Amino acid sequence: xxxxxxxxxxxxxxxxxxxxxxxxxxxxxxxxxxxxxxxxxxxxxxxxxxxxxxxxxxxxxxxxxxxxxxxxxxxxxxxxxxxxxxxxxxxxxxxxxxxxxxxxxxxxxxxxx
Amino acid sequence: xxxxxxxxxxxxxxxxxxxxxxxxxxxxxxxxxxxxxxxxxxxxxxxxxxxxxxxxxxxxxxxxxxxxxxxxxxxxxxxxxxxxxxxxxxxxxxxxxxxxxxxxxxxxxxxxxxx
Numbered sequence: 001x002x003x004x005x006x007x008x009x010x011x012x013x014x015x016x017x018x019x020x021x022x023x024x025x026x027x028x029x030x031x032x033x034x035x036x037x038x039x040x041x042x043x044x045x046x047x048x049x050x051x052x053x054x055x056x057x058x059x060x061x062x063x064x065x066x067x068x069x070x071x072x073x074x075x076x077x078x079x080x081x082x083x084x085x086x087x088x089x090x091x092x093x094x095x096x097x098x099x100x101x102x103x104x105x106x107x108x109x110x111x112x113x
Numbered sequence: 114x115x116x117x118x119x120x121x122x123x124x125x126x127x128x129x130x131x132x133x134x135x136x137x138x139x140x141x142x143x144x145x146x147x148x149x150x151x152x153x154x155x156x157x158x159x160x161x162x163x164x165x166x167x168x169x170x171x172x173x174x175x176x177x178x179x180x181x182x183x184x185x186x187x188x189x190x191x192x193x194x195x196x197x198x199x200x201x202x203x204x205x206x207x208x209x210x211x212x213x214x215x216x217x218x219x220x221x222x223x224x225x226x227x228x
Contacts, residue, residue: 030213041221041222042117042204042206043156043206043217044219045216045218088155099144100146100158100169101217102158103155103156104155105153105155106154106155
């Protein structure tokens, strides 16, 4: 079952522009993570934000988390053609779950050179 | 940099046949996950191991799927018999607990086509 819903489902931009993807979830979480998947490949972890954090940065990535709205956003600044991929948010519940993640449906990002 | 290994990368099988996938996690990672990803969707957890023990297999179709991690290191996922609806990417991931959270490291996946 998919907990997260991502918006938009697809995003097409030009190189140099910023890309923003949103994720909403339903139940309380311990943390929320973003992953990238290049076509036909495995997923790569991008960033983790804990439930007591509101914003986190990593290079050109900025993630925000609003637990009251049960939503998160991923901002990629100054996008590059190499950023073309699918992006997934994944939520980790609290308690003894050994890191079980529930993934959203993903946003397909296309960056045109 | 250590990686999760999976084999085979691609598998074509006929329905009703048996198929098996293998995963070797990053050394020292106690937690191992198997996911199924249907084209256009996010990964869905099938089974999760902590060392050699199954901690979550609630989404595993147990009538045809089985998974084991006998020595708490590498793992095998089996489907018998395969059905057309099993065509998907099967992903293995491993993780280590760090500061109360788990970041997952994924293998390249096995693309299964059932004909």
